[in-house]
Amino acid sequence: MKLTGAEIxxxxxxxxxxxxxxxxxGGVVLKIFDMLHQQKDVEVILTRHEQGAxxxxxxxxxxxxxxxxxxxxxxxxxTNVITALADAYMDSVPVVCFSGQVSTSLIGxxxxxxxxxxxxxxxxxxxxxxxxxxxxxxxxIKEAFYIATTGRPGPVLVDIPKxxxxxxxxxxxxxxxxxxxxxxxxxxxxxxxxxxxxxIMKAKKPILYVGGGVVFSGASQELIELAxxxxxxxxxTLMGLGAFPGEHPLSMGMLGMHGTYQAxxxxxxxxxxxxxxxxxxxxVTGKVSEFCPHAKVIHxxxxxxxxxxxxxxxxxxxxDCRTVLRELNQILRATVNGEQKDLRKPWWDQxxxxxxxxxxxxxxxxxxxxxxxxxxxxxYELTKDRDPIVATDVGQHQxxxxxxxxxxxxxxxxxxxxxxxxxxxxxxAMGAQAAFRDRLxxxxxxxxxxxxxxQEMATAVVNKLPVKIIILNNGxxxxxxxxxxxxxxxxxxxxxxxTTPDFVKLADAYGAVGLRVKKVGDLDAVLKEALATDKPxxxxxxTYPYENCYxxxxxxxxxxxxxxxxxxxxxxxxxxxxxxxxxxxxTVLTA
Amino acid sequence: MEHIIxxxxxxxxxxxxxxxxxxxxxxxxxxxxxxxxTLDPSMSQMTIVTSGDxxxxxxxxxxxxxxxxxxKVVDLNETEFVSRETAIIKVHTKDVDRAEALRIVDIFRAxxxxxxxxxxxxxxxxxxxxIEAIINLLQPLGIKELVRTGRVAVAREPVRQAAVQxxxxxxx
Numbered sequence: 001m002k003l004t005g006a007e008i009x010x011x012x013x014x015x016x017x018x019x020x021x022x023x024x025x026g027g028v029v030l031k032i033f034d035m036l037h038q039q040k041d042v043e044v045i046l047t048r049h050e051q052g053a054x055x056x057x058x059x060x061x062x063x064x065x066x067x068x069x070x071x072x073x074x075x076x077x078x079t080n081v082i083t084a085l086a087d088a089y090m091d092s093v094p095v096v097c098f099s100g101q102v103s104t105s106l107i108g109x110x111x112x113x114x115x116x117x118x119x120x121x122x123x124x125x126x127x128x129x130x131x132x133x134x135x136x137x138x139x140x141i142k143e144a145f146y147i148a149t150t151g152r153p154g155p156v157l158v159d160i161p162k163x164x165x166x167x168x169x170x171x172x173x174x175x176x177x178x179x180x181x182x183x184x185x186x187x188x189x190x191x192x193x194x195x196x197x198x199x200i201m202k203a204k205k206p207i208l209y210v211g212g213g214v215v216f217s218g219a220s221q222e223l224i225e226l227a228x229x230x231x232x233x234x235x236x237t238l239m240g241l242g243a244f245p246g247e248h249p250l251s252m253g254m255l256g257m258h259g260t261y262q263a264x265x266x267x268x269x270x271x272x273x274x275x276x277x278x279x280x281x282x283x284v285t286g287k288v289s290e291f292c293p294h295a296k297v298i299h300x301x302x303x304x305x306x307x308x309x310x311x312x313x314x315x316x317x318x319x320d321c322r323t324v325l326r327e328l329n330q331i332l333r334a335t336v337n338g339e340q341k342d343l344r345k346p347w348w349d350q351x352x353x354x355x356x357x358x359x360x361x362x363x364x365x366x367x368x369x370x371x372x373x374x375x376x377x378x379x380y381e382l383t384k385d386r387d388p389i390v391a392t393d394v395g396q397h398q399x400x401x402x403x404x405x406x407x408x409x410x411x412x413x414x415x416x417x418x419x420x421x422x423x424x425x426x427x428x429a430m431g432a433q434a435a436f437r438d439r440l441x442x443x444x445x446x447x448x449x450x451x452x453x454x455q456e457m458a459t460a461v462v463n464k465l466p467v468k469i470i471i472l473n474n475g476x477x478x479x480x481x482x483x484x485x486x487x488x489x490x491x492x493x494x495x496x497x498x499t500t501p502d503f504v505k506l507a508d509a510y511g512a513v514g515l516r517v518k519k520v521g522d523l524d525a526v527l528k529e530a531l532a533t534d535k536p537x538x539x540x541x542x543t544y545p546y547e548n549c550y551x552x553x554x555x556x557x558x559x560x561x562x563x564x565x566x567x568x569x570x571x572x573x574x575x576x577x578x579x580x581x582x583x584x585x586x587t588v589l590t591a
Numbered sequence: 592m593e594h595i596i597x598x599x600x601x602x603x604x605x606x607x608x609x610x611x612x613x614x615x616x617x618x619x620x621x622x623x624x625x626x627x628x629t630l631d632p633s634m635s636q637m638t639i640v641t642s643g644d645x646x647x648x649x650x651x652x653x654x655x656x657x658x659x660x661x662x663k664v665v666d667l668n669e670t671e672f673v674s675r676e677t678a679i680i681k682v683h684t685k686d687v688d689r690a691e692a693l694r695i696v697d698i699f700r701a702x703x704x705x706x707x708x709x710x711x712x713x714x715x716x717x718x719x720x721x722i723e724a725i726i727n728l729l730q731p732l733g734i735k736e737l738v739r740t741g742r743v744a745v746a747r748e749p750v751r752q753a754a755v756q757x758x759x760x761x762x763x
Contacts, residue, residue, distance in 0.1 A: 118605060123616050127659045130604075181601060181662045232712065305653040308646065 005134045005165040006035040009098070012141040014041050015173050018069050020060060021045070022053040026073020028100035028162040045463050048455040050077050052427040053083020055222060055453070057095045059431025062414050065218065067094040067148050068431060070084050074100045075113030075524075078120060083421060085155045086124035090418025092212060094153035096144050096242060097125075102161040104132055109149065117159040126154030134167040139174050146177040149570055151184030152303040152406060153216055165316055181564050184302060186321030188327060196274070196298045196315050197331040203272035205347045206232045207367045209255065209284075212417070213241030213277015213301060213321045215410040217288065222325035223276065229329065229336055230548045231344060233351055235263045238402055239417045246406025252351070253360075253406075256284040257553050258399040261358035261562060264553065266351055267292060268560040275299045277321045280310040281418070282555075300324050358551070358564055360403050369544035370520045372397060372472040376404040376444065378523055383531065388412065388440040391429035392469075393449030394420045396478035399549045401444045423452025426469060430456060433465040440531070447473040447500045457510040460536040468530050471503055473510070473547040482548045485570055486563070507538040517541045546574050593622070594648050595674060595744045598637040598655055599663040602628050604661045610637065613658065619651050620645065623676075623741030635664060638674075638743045667744050674726065674744035679704070683733035684711050692732055699725045710735060730757045 003011065009032055013021065014200050020043050025033045036044050057068030072081045078099045088095045099121075102111040107162045123130050127147050129140045140158060148156040182455040200206060206525050214223055233246045235255040243250055255263035267273065273295045279286070280299075285291040299306075299313040300321055307316045317324055362373040364434045376397075390405055391414035392398040398415060407413050414432060416424035429443040450471055460467055472478075480495040507514030513535050515583055517526045523541070530537040548570075551562040566574070593751065598605045608628060614621050622640040629636045641651060648666065656665045667674075684692050692711050696703055701715035715725050725739065 119608070122605075122609060122612055179659060182659045303657070305650065305657050309650060 002168040002172045004168050005137055006032040007178035008137050010035055010039060011171055011519055012138055012173060016145050018042055021069050021071055022047055022056040024050050024053055024077060026077050026100060029071060031165040047459050050080035050458040052453050053124050054081040055424050055427035056431035058084060058088050058093045059391060059414050059428030060435045061093050061095055063411050063432035064435045065411060067096050067145055071098045075115045078115050078117045082120060082124060083231055085121055087416050087419040087421045087424060088155040089124045092153050092216060094148040096148050097155060097157045099159050101161040102217055104161045104255060121157045128157035130159045130336060131164050134164045134169040137164065138171060142174050143177050143183045150158050159381045171357050171520045172524050185318045185319045186323055188324035189319040192315055192317045193324060193327050194331060196317060197328055199272055199296060199298060199315060201335060204343055205270045206272040206274060207266045207270040208232050208234045209245050209273055209275045209278055210240045211237040211278025214240055214243035217321040218326050219322035220410045222322055222329060225329050229332055231341055233266055235267055237284060237556060238415060240278060240411045241402060242407035242410040245408045250531040254402050258549050260360060261551050262351055262354040264559045264562060270295045273297045277301060279306040281302055285310060286553050286557050286559045311392060318482055369540060372543040372547055373400050373404055375541050376400045379527060380405045382527055383440060386440045388442050389432045391425040391443045393425040393445045394422045395426045395446045395449060395481065396549045397444050397446045397472040412556060422449035425452050427456050429467040430460055430465045433467050443467050443469045445469055445471050446478060448477045448491045448497060457512055461511045465536060466534050467536050471538060473540055473542045476545055503538050503540040512536040512538060593642045593654060593678055595667040595742065596639045597665045597744060598639060598643060598661060600635050601660040602633055602635040605712055609658055609660060613654055625741040625743050631758045632745045638744050667746055671747040672745060673741045673745050674718060675716055676719055678722045678724055680713045680729055680734055681736040682711050682729050683709060683735055688732045695728050701725060
């Protein structure tokens, strides 16, 4: 029996096990929506903006480890989803995005709502397809899911012209895919793995530097075994949080620009860096020429281009993190003995010294303004038993969440790392909530970034996605303000938001629940009330506006040269007579 | 340093833009790029002349390999190779110059492929130095138009392997 392109599309989604589709209709995809309307296997979540659909697919993918799927229309639908695709590309998130296209006969004619979807998405997708013949549709969709989820995962776009969704063809779904130019290396080179094991045995000051690759390959157990067996401290990248338990005694926390003191010091002074599924991003390396000056580097990554892109690698291992770690652990199990512990005792003494010298600190006065760190810390303590999924936007609140919310397991952390996309958190949290209806999903946001996808509150209310949004409301684009305070002599160019909506009323207007923490003493009670609500909630927490996020390595700085607190002149400005408040904005600008 | 990279790709729509986009997006150089189908019509052969230090060339090769439509990448500088380029040069020729132009064509084993009373169109193949040389000699006559194909290149067959193959053929 022949099926229309739209029916084939739905059949393919079913075969791929897709339960949820984040979508927004338009002229050229109406046939597909019409067929979706007449079936029950795939749930359609109608978003209010295509960017939201893209980030929801990302959140779904990060939480489940499976491909997230979204469907948008041609022209503006496509251009709106580009940010989410670029975000997924940077952070290696498996997303399959379907876009509508004008009929094949009209392509290139500047038709209504036409855009060159293939050209637009080429630099921000792992691969993209234009389906010109309905007979190719099923095989193309199979390939799209295969490419998105294998190797280094990433977003794939399938562009479906209107006439292709209407035309009919016989439906057969291929069982397997073979693409001659695409064969990701999964098994690591055995000789190289042996070299790595030998280097690990000999190292006096080794450090594990783990990233999102560990999360995506499901290698957490293997990582824990490796770290415990060899007693090597673990630094996590922003994307790698959760790959290793945050409260584990071997965990150093996050490294990089706003990483912990011990994580960055251990990196700088180590003699062996074991990088697993991380890519030596500039937020981690700081000044490349002075990065880990004493260390040999082992780099495990499934993407050969990540290796030796930014820094020199001594032992490169191309392969899947989990497969490689299993092999490595097998070798080490036979060779590790008590000697390593003795060998590394001075290293651990040093690390404990660093930990004690400069732990993460902030000062919360009992009656004073609420410190953002306090909010994250209490939120963590109140929810950790419920194994929550935590999403964030981008900025100061994201870094505080990364520092104080110590995730125990992988796939609980939804954040935008590479692209740094403000507005990511809320829709991503909704995507995860759609996958796990019964779980607790939190979104820690800033008052600036939450407004970038606020419209999705309607989606959350209608689809009963009870995400708990905690807004650390400092009235500023906080990270921008921090840089202006540190590097631009406190001139707050366009970082002060001047007026933000009343988030409590806004939540109410959408049919969600809005709560506000008025003083620090109320924090726990309000958070508990929010957590006990079965609807989407916004908790507006006005926080101290001038809190800065430390430690901080200035861009291009060296990893062991961290700024640990506000420089004296800044402290004076904030405590003394020249205290700056948002009301004084004009004075600040003219000063 | 200049490198010649030979890339076998799927012969389908959009592949050239993926390769070109990779170079422009990552700030790699392309000095020349030529592309045409291979014996197998489902594949095309690209020859890319690029430049960069060892690390950049390594990244170019890896990034090309990462493209899903790329089937094979060979950095020809890692082996012996032969390369050729063709140029078609249209020169102004007045009375005396016509004989001079023909002499130059003769010296370079080039061909005249079109002629009018006031112009010759000359085709020449060779390595880039040879092309540069003939252009330099023809320039005083007045070059009206010049098109170059960009280089194509192929690895030299290793001598030992060639010998083995020859023996095999002889036996058969």
